[in-house]
Amino acid sequence: MNLRSGRLRFQVQVVDSPAAVTAHAGLPLVIEAFRTLGLRAAVYRHLGFKQRARGYSEATCVETLVALLAAGGECVDDVRVLQADAGLLELWGHAAVPAAETLRAFLNRFHDAAAVAARVPHTAFIPADSAGLRGLAAVQVQLLRVVQQQVPQPRATLDVDANQIPSAKRTALPMYEDGPGYQPLGVWWAEQQLWVTSQFRDGNVPAQCGVLERVQESVATLRALGVTEFALRSDTAGYQHAVLNWARAERVPFAISADLSPDLKARIVVLPETAWQPLRQWQGAELVHRDREWAEVEFTPSDGSTRKNLLPDRYLVIRARPRQGELFADGSAVRYYATVTNRWDWDGERLLRWSHERCGTVELAHDVLKNELGGGVLPSYRFGANAAWWQLVVLTANLISALKRLALPADWLPYRPRRLRFLLFHAAGRIVRHGRRLILLLSRVHPGTAALVGARARLVPET
Numbered sequence: 094m095n096l097r098s099g100r101l102r103f104q105v106q107v108v109d110s111p112a113a114v115t116a117h118a119g120l121p122l123v124i125e126a127f128r129t130l131g132l133r134a135a136v137y138r139h140l141g142f143k144q145r146a147r148g149y150s151e152a153t154c155v156e157t158l159v160a161l162l163a164a165g166g167e168c169v170d171d172v173r174v175l176q177a178d179a180g181l182l183e184l185w186g187h188a189a190v191p192a193a194e195t196l197r198a199f200l201n202r203f204h205d206a207a208a209v210a211a212r213v214p215h216t217a218f219i220p221a222d223s224a225g226l227r228g229l230a231a232v233q234v235q236l237l238r239v240v241q242q243q244v245p246q247p248r249a250t251l252d253v254d255a256n257q258i259p260s261a262k263r264t265a266l267p268m269y270e271d272g273p274g275y276q277p278l279g280v281w282w283a284e285q286q287l288w289v290t291s292q293f294r295d296g297n298v299p300a301q302c303g304v305l306e307r308v309q310e311s312v313a314t315l316r317a318l319g320v321t322e323f324a325l326r327s328d329t330a331g332y333q334h335a336v337l338n339w340a341r342a343e344r345v346p347f348a349i350s351a352d353l354s355p356d357l358k359a360r361i362v363v364l365p366e367t368a369w370q371p372l373r374q375w376q377g378a379e380l381v382h383r384d385r386e387w388a389e390v391e392f393t394p395s396d397g398s399t400r401k402n403l404l405p406d407r408y409l410v411i412r413a414r415p416r417q418g419e420l421f422a423d424g425s426a427v428r429y430y431a432t433v434t435n436r437w438d439w440d441g442e443r444l445l446r447w448s449h450e451r452c453g454t455v456e457l458a459h460d461v462l463k464n465e466l467g468g469g470v471l472p473s474y475r476f477g478a479n480a481a482w483w484q485l486v487v488l489t490a491n492l493i494s495a496l497k498r499l500a501l502p503a504d505w506l507p508y509r510p511r512r513l514r515f516l517l518f519h520a521a522g523r524i525v526r527h528g529r530r531l532i533l534l535l536s537r538v539h540p541g542t543a544a545l546v547g548a549r550a551r552l553v554p555e556t
Contacts, residue, residue, distance in 0.1 A: 115180030118522030204477025348448035
């Protein structure tokens with residue numbers, strides 16, 4: 094082959110299979126975590142598609158897709174990158190991994206055509222989960238269980254949020270804005286930084302649909318894992334009497350964004366100026382006041398959602414004065430944002446800060462699913478296949494979060510998947526055999542080397 098130099102003084106030589114090296118030296122750590130935390134065994138228990146021993150098992154397909162998503166793949170065809178890394182396959186212990194067509198066929202097994210066919214045209218409809226999707230949900234619970242066993246957390250702040258995924262699939266339905274797509278609804282466990290549940294749904298299903306059921310399901314799951322204290326945060330999707338009544342009855346503290354109804358706004362605009370107080374936000378270690386104030390307003394919804402035997406709800410309002418507010422189309426120079434809560438033990442400013450922490454938890458977590466772990470690129474026109482892909486994205490996010498919490502250095506906990514790829518998953522390594530041992534050689538000065546060595550020791554300690 095003619096070797097040609099470029100602007101930099103090196104040449105490239107293409108060989109058939111450089112088995113002695115890998116471009117994904119840190120990716121086997123994800124696979125080890127998958128197996129060590131019992132997820133491979135859980136897949137064997139809860140997914141039973143295969144009727145014959147031939148071909149790849151469900152566990153191998155799930156493991157491959159999780160590794161693909163963790164590595165940055167956005168579609169099943171990207172598995173060819175892993176297939177071409179002979180060094181990675183040797184570390185993984187596989188001669189080959191499932192091909193793209195095999196993985197597509199596997200995802201299609203999650204589609205329940207009869208459940209989807211029950212959809213009534215032009216209505217919001219959530220198909221019943223197929224047996225395969227219920228199996229993936231059980232695998233998710235296994236991961237929650239292991240993390241809770243190793244780092245017990247008695248409290249769960251549940252942050253509820255829906256996320257839009259624009260899509261040009263021919264079966265995608267119109268969202269309330271931005272064209273057709275899908276709109277999953279998830280419940281995030283803020284203390285453990287894990288998804289408790291995330292339901293894949295058509296784009297025309299309103300965000301408020303099924304919120305109570307998802308919250309109740311999450312509480313039941315976590316109670317079985319030893320969680321005893323709960324709190325609930327949500328945007329206006331959770332502002333519905335069924336959710337509020339349930340939270341009051343269960344003595345679950347909540348902070349939920351309230352719709353700014355004409356009656357509520359009328360109460361707000363007549364508040365005296367003395368009712369407004371500075372709303373400070375943390376800037377480093379200091380509370381700083383910028384362009385927002387808060388006030389408390391007495392308000393009871395006109396249809397009477399507050400039970401007489403319980404304390405009435407509190408309504409807190411933020412008044413924002415954006416810069417150049419006169420440029421808003423309606424000419425208003427202020428904006429109001431209301432929050433309803435049943436917490437009376439905190440002052441309003443602290444409570445509003447706690448409520449707004451949701452924006453830095455579940456909304457950030459949804460951004461990771463959609464933009465860093467392949468959730469924004471769906472593989473099929475089949476609803477069930479897309480739902481399975483989404484559940485595997487969520488499982489990958491939870492696995493990476495568990496890996497950070499249980500094995501990686503403490504200061505790596507804030508790192509998002511793209512940074513973990515840069516520092517760890519996509520490190521280069523050389524593979525040698527010495528005697529009967531398979532050895533991965535890593536650079537001592539690479540910043541991910543010490544993290545990888547320490548993580549393996551924590552995941553599988555020597556006995």
